[in-house]
Amino acid sequence: MPKAQISPLAQPLTLPCGATLKNRIAKSAMSDSLGDGAGNPTNDQIRLYEQWAQGGLALSIIGEVQTTPHFAEKPGNLVLNGHSDLDLFKRLAKAGETDNAHLWLQLGHAGAMADAPISTPKGPSALDLPGLTCGALSMDEIHALPAEFAQTANLAKELGFGGVQVHAAHGFLLSQFLSPLFNKREDAYGGSLQNRMRLLLEVVDAVRKVVGPEYPVGIKLNATDQLEGGFAENESLEVIATVDQMAIDLIDISGGTYFPGAASSSDRAGSGPYFVEFAGRARQKTNIPLMLTGGFKTRAQAESAIVEDKAGLIGLARALVVDPKLPSFWLSEQRSEPQFPRFKNPPEGGVTAWYTMQITQHAKGDAALAPDELEKAIAEYEDRDEARRRIWNSRFS
Template sequence: MADLHDILLLPNGVKIKNRFFKAAMSEGMADEHNKPTKKLVRLYETWAESEAGIVVTGNVMVDKRALGEPRNVVVENEKDLDLLKSWANAGTKNGTHLWMQINHPGKQVFKGIVKEAVAPSKVEFEPKLQRYFPIARELQEEEIFDIIQRFANTAKIAKKAGFTGVQLHGAHGYLISQFLSPRHNKRTDQWGGSLENRMRFLLEIYKTVRKEVGDSFPIGVKLNSADFMKAGFTEDEALQVIETLDQLGIDLIEVSGGSYESPQMTGVNVKESSKKREAYFLEFASEAKKVSTAPLVVTGGFRTLNGMKEAILEGSTSMVGLARPMAVYPFLPKELLQGKRETIELAPRKTGIKLVDQTAMLELTWYSNQLERIGKDKPTNPELSPKVALIQSLWKNGLDVFQMRRV
């Protein structure tokens, strides 16, 4: 029976020192040219000291023309290799694995940040959401092949810089997720229609990345259990994708769910049965275990040491994914492993201003402020007033702060 302290052996033979997984959070700490900064290096050096087995970066974009937010790191070529090496060196101290999460946002790009949005098909978001985004145009097939190669190129550079793995972001409504979803993918060529065709984009990215980095370099994927949208990607389809990825040799699968149209990954609309087991997607992970031998990570909702232990012990998940808790408690895995902490307190962040509190981005802004403090070598401030965090973010980013925070 597995324990949180136990080593995890990936399918390719790579060993992970324990079962804690720091999941990706968008840091927004690149400079104005989308290069890594000293703050970013310091943030990951701190997390490398946390005793997490794997630490995953926030969105690293494969194309500067496709940014989720202005301060994304972009890796298109080797011109920033020395900066990437500094980042990788800091984040792999203490035997920690540092994996680069690589991504393309597709049509989830806010107005004013990029010249245009692209997607599998020209399908608009619901009106209340579409007002924040440019209307996307359909990708041409040659552009699809170009994006596939861009993922592989970024992964190759990550390996050269010293990152110890990569994670393909296939969840939360980004481009890979858009291809998987019949709601957003209306293509009639080899990239749309049947699930076999809709998963082709993800599978070709995986195969091309694997060809570039080799069998001994870990490749993981973050995948929605479902979109939780009418006519969207379903749990049954997700299980088929997981089974196929397992057969191809994927090293690790992180289970999540939802998108900005239906943000289940933030804890909204969680079933009572999920609340009892803490983590939002444990029930789905248990089903995924039946069709795949690849290690699974469940992120979202873990708040007690007992809940984490039980999830590992019963085999529902191979690793415990922690995101927001590690923005407030950056050494959390060490504290849990040493028995110094048994529960995590994360209260909802509200300003008392109704219009502001109805915007989910307020909480992301509060957590972003904590990441900024770690990057400046300051202690986190769990008691930080949401109003103060809002004012600081407005000062830094202007009114666009409500549009530019991502997951």
């Protein structure tokens, strides 16, 4: 009797630093919005990442963990620095490593997209656009950023998290610096691509120096902003070629921005992975393992990306919200695809709100939301943000 073929998704992946991921399935970073409003983890959040680890994945990444409270994307973000409740973070780290999984923190800074009710948004350049107004970071503020990222990375290591990811995608601060559409600076951090990538390289260098050579450090990078005049694919390939000379363990490729009015990749219609062809071009620029995030809807698509060497790791987000145990089903070939909800004419941001509240349902152990509960989910999402903004401003003012 022939031996059953093992799925390529079941193969372990050893990173350049020497750490090994047990298979090729990861939960990519999402803003789960489960912080307590004062920057600390909650019991719900701790349970959630334990559940995802028990579902069979190799790696989870917690989205938008802030180095300071001053430029948070949402009042549900975590803030990790010397003022945080480190015992809660230790519990979160322990829960996320259940069943030999890795739990990494995504080091975030929302920059121009910082939540205005709890911050004063600042990006590389001052902007006054419909739905988006911000100031420009001073040179002193820019020079302070690498050390802030490094401090949080060092704490992540000390507390037991499996690694960190530097967030340079989706229109957040380091992505803003990379984009000529939003970076109009005329100093060492603007103009040429080499100048626009300077801050990202300085952050990566500072993080690596503080955590040492054997701790996983990744980056998340846009293939493209998907905006006219923004960060384009050829520029992204140049950044990847430059990063290839650094001690990076994983490059997570995604795309799009969350700027007001811009369509995010996850809200676009499509039947397959969004950036798989770009990943094939990126593979020619680097030997660093690539994680490909966005649009994977079937096991066959994920396996094909691995077999064709377009990706070393498959990043799933919404698929793991609708089916938290999907990795175990894919690895045992019991299921080929998750069942995604369909919404009729959802408002801007409405689908994200529904998925975020669905995450909350899983974390609490409550019944899953139905697609026709979209309006209810949006209302609860907005009410919770308002309540946590009050806590945030009280805690950090």
